[in-house]
Amino acid sequence: MPALRSFVRRFMRDADEAGDVAQDAAVRALTARHVPTNSQAYRVWLYRIARNAAVDAHRRRAATLVPVEVEEVDPWLIDHRLVTDLSVRQALMRISPDHRRVLLLVDVEELSYSEAGRRLGVPTGTVMSRVARARTALLRTIEQDEAAR
Incomplete structure (x- = not known):
């Protein structure tokens, strides 16, 4: 458990x-x-x-x-690393659950592609392509957020 x-x-x-x-x-x-x-x-x-x-x-x-409602914050008072971390976390919550799951397994839990594949029940090559698509989706989401600001 x-x-x-x-x-x-x-x-x-x-x-x-x-x-x-x-x-x-x-x-x-x-x-x-x-x-x-x-x-x-x-x-x-x-x-x-x-x-x-x-x-x-x-x-x-x-x-x-x-x-x-979110109040305005002075951007000069925020640590750049914190902003980056928050941007990634927010983008992770906005991408699809399938993309989020594979990124969490490979990039956060640091499982190998084969270990992640066993956990997901898919071949290693499938995990590799899903990770590539998930990273692209995450980056696209972060870029859209930046453009909206």
């Missing part, structure tokens, strides 16, 4: 919400009719359930979002 909670936490902004989603994933797994018997297949299956539970939670939250 701690590993599952940690995995889900990468998708969620709030640790409590991540715990709820991990618990929801565990309930889904425990009530499933068909469970893989192979340990590797079981792990991939369980993480896929967790990912789907996180996507469902994001969809539920997106349906209830309320716009918030």
Whole structure:
């Protein structure tokens, strides 16, 4: 359960919400009719359930979002590294869940392409192309945000 909670936490902004989603994933797994018997297949299956539970939670939250007014901040008072970090984090939340998931596995968790492929249940080459597309999408999102400012 701690590993599952940690995995889900990468998708969620709030640790409590991540715990709820991990618990929801565990309930889904425990009530499933068909469970893989192979340990590797079981792990991939369980993480896929967790990912789907996180996507469902994001969809539920997106349906209830309320716009918030943001006050102006003097740009000269902000550390450039902080701005970069915030820009990347915001862009990560705006790209597709599939792109975010593969970037989190490879760039944040630092899994190899083959390890990420096993976790996602896809070939290594597929992970490599997904990472390239995800990085392009992330960069495009950051550039759009910069242009909008």
